[in-house]
Amino acid sequence: MTARIAVITPASENRLAHLHRQRRFLREVSTPEHEVVRIEAWLDESEPPAFDGAVHVHLPPGRDGMRVGAARNAAAEVALAGGADLLVFLDVDCLPGPDLIDRYVAASLTHPDGLLCGPVTYLESVQRPSSPDELGAATRPHPVRPNPASGALETAGFADYDLFWSLSFAVTPATWGRLGGFDERYEGYGAEDTDLGRRARSLGIPLHWVGGAHAYHQWHPAGAPPWRHLDDILRNGALFAERWGEWPMGGWIEEFVAAGAVEEYAGGYRRTTV
Incomplete structure (x- = not known):
């Protein structure tokens, strides 16, 4: 039976180049075993540019900035109404690795009650891959977070839930329902994903790191601290x-x-x- 996978991506005008590359990579890594449906949540005041390859949700900024959490929630609602079997949240800066979808699907079948996170590699400014086949050589996952072998899972301990981030993760509809989505009071930058991780911990929802579900964060200028x-x-x-x-x-x-x-x-x- 073909699984219906919703890939949810909040996006904005200042990340269009990253969005275009993500769209192309996702098409290339998709396989006939899964029906992949893109749902893009547009965060700007303006209407999203026309694109036939995705369902669009428009969440203009709130009083204090972009409503990223609310946008993800709205996109998830659309995905569930469309019969999605799995929700995959992929940040607009992230490119899907060749096995990201397959590994998330496999993990969701064995651990349907979990919050599933794959490793993320931060690409350098000179790394501009032109196809998913080039990603393997660039793989260098964030060192603070687990990187299990492909096909393996590592379950987070109590103190590790703060390592959850929303760059790349997946949940079944049932688990998303238990989580209740992101807290929409968070607007602008920061904390909404750490809050979701804490909520998962408080509800007893296990956090699993999924080996092989690699994503690759495209470089962009960023301040440290921001x-x-x-x-x-x-x-x-x-x-x-x-x-x-x-x-x-x-x-x-x-x-x-x-x-x-x-x-x-x-x-x-x-x-x-x-």
């Missing part, structure tokens, strides 16, 4: 702390504090007032 997202990080960090009792993105906040841009205040953090 100064242009400072206000988002403070706002979303406070929301996270209100729920979970501690602040996320601690490394970046420490750098902001060290630079004199942020100060401790009332058990949390704020922009420096002097």
Whole structure:
């Protein structure tokens, strides 16, 4: 029986080149064993550009920025209404490896109650693969996260749920229903995926790292720490702390504090007032 796989990607105008390459790679790695349906959630104020190869959902920015979590939720709702057997969330910056779909499908059959995450390699600025066949030589998964052998799974311990990220993950419809989706109060940059990981842990939903489900993050300029997202990080960090009792993105906040841009205040953090 052919499985219906929904690949959900939030996208915007400033990532169109990455989106075009992802679309092409996804077509090339898709196989007849699976029916792959693209659902693209457009995050800009403007309408999405015409593209016949995907179902489009339009979520304009909210008061505080792009509504990435809400966009993923809306796209998932469309996917479920269309009869999807598996939801694969793939960030617009990420290219699917040749086995990403197959490995997620296989993992969902043996662990249907889990939150499934594949390894992600960050490509360098000079690495611009032209086909999925070139990805294998570039594979260099993020060193902090597990990288099981292809076909193997590694289950996260209690302390490892904060390693969950939304660049590439998959869930069955039943597990997505238990999770309840992303908290839509998060707008702009940061914390909505760490929040989802914490929710999974609180609900007893296992987090599995899926060997062979490789994704490849295309290079783009980024600050370290991300100064242009400072206000988002403070706002979303406070929301996270209100729920979970501690602040996320601690490394970046420490750098902001060290630079004199942020100060401790009332058990949390704020922009420096002097």
